[in-house]
Amino acid sequence: MIVADRKPFDEIMKMIAPYERILLLGCNECVTVCAVGGTKETALLASQIRMKRQMEGRAADVGERTLERQCDPEYANTLAGALDDYDAVLSLACGCGVQFISESYPGVPVLPAVNTRFMGVTVEAGVWAERCQGCGNCVLDRTCGICPVARCAKSIMNGPCGGSHGGACEVNDDIPCAWQLIIDRLKAKGGLQAYSDIEKARDWSTSRDGGPRKRIREDMAL
């Protein structure tokens, strides 16, 4: 899923200051799972904004709505007409959702209420961690299911670097060294022979380095 953090409240208040009527728009996908932008969090932020606006002596015209997905025309289109009553949308979706609502309704300012962080997993209740950088050329078959691109701070393909210590990354003791994890798996699988293979320089053009990416399935076109 895409994992996000809510922006600081003061930053949000500053962002919406020019607008009177604001629609808070939640998303039922990733941001709901990582507890930052679902129906519940949208209601909570709406209440906070209403209270703050009342304290400031301003009108508190704050609407709430949650779409199944903000990144999909099927659901984005359901907002048609509903936005006429608002000066701005404050989206609690990831950056994809914010942009898709914005491009679907170019006349309305769509503002981000969250900072989109990474593609990751729920490690345990309340803990999410990065697992994929969408490099477009998956190597997990060769690295025992642990991604050195996303999980090594230096994306080293022939690791670990000289900063790996006690299972941790040199950057922070809380970050597991991806290469320690890979080597542990290799050993558990019965040997380090595969470790001797040199991973050659990668072609990063499938990653963000090749420019913004697009996927087209002509067979699915309507």
Place this chain on the structure above:
Amino acid sequence: MTLPATGNLEKALASGHFAVTAECGPPRGADPDVIRRKGNVLKEYTDAVNVTDNQTAVVRMSSMASCVILGEMGIDPVLQMTVRDRNRIALQSDVLGASALGIRNILCLSGDHQSFGDHPGAKNVHDLDSVQLIDTLRIMRDESKFLSGQEIKGRPDIFIGCVENPFADPFDIRAMRLAKKVRAGAQFVQTQCVFNVEKFTQWMGMVRDLRIHEKAFVLAGITPLKSPAMARYMKNSVPGMDVPDLLIERMESVPKERYRDEGVAICLETVEAVRNIEGIAGIHIMAIEWEDIVPEIVKKAGLFPCPSL
């Protein structure tokens, strides 16, 4: 400028004499005299001098410029090149430039993460890793090709170096990782600072088991301790450093005015110990912002004068 085909370091190592290299940290400013002063101190006592590449991710004068200044003084410079700040386009361009400027030795490293440095908000590169950089240099020199496969007109002449940290984890792959670097093309190795001689000796056993020492020259990293505070700092705050508590206690056991002598004494004992390890071809002295001590260490270790080559 006519340039020798083979640098002093390569000649020294090939001749079988116990080589001495030292590290020169470039200044955090544009004054070339800082490099010249350090070069003057190190020149007579070393076979080659390394210049670090923005070590600990702190901005300093470029390694390339500093190496040229040392080269003008008759010193054989070792250009340190990290993959943190430059992609394959910039790295290969710098290799051509270094060769054109008469720099014969290039040491390939990952580089400390930028979060340790003075610009923690910087974007890092890591297009290649250090093994891939070594591979790239070998392809450029031996096949006269860029990494893209396109032909190089006027191939670079490089003595390819790498580093390895025997004290990082997991310990049991550290010699194997060095073997990969040597297979990729590394001809000499400068190790992380040796404070834990016992662990280093164990690692060298693994290096010999893989016969790496027969294919590449291994230089042991040596760093003199200046004070107990420095020893503690190295242990706790520098990535990949293994400073045994016994050494810290030993530094603490002497009065302040004796710190320097005790640091030098420990350093000389380490040099003696690593010299006796089969497969060690030399030492690489990293006297961090203490280059002035290098002549004393080299003389007292009985490594001066360097045999004339």
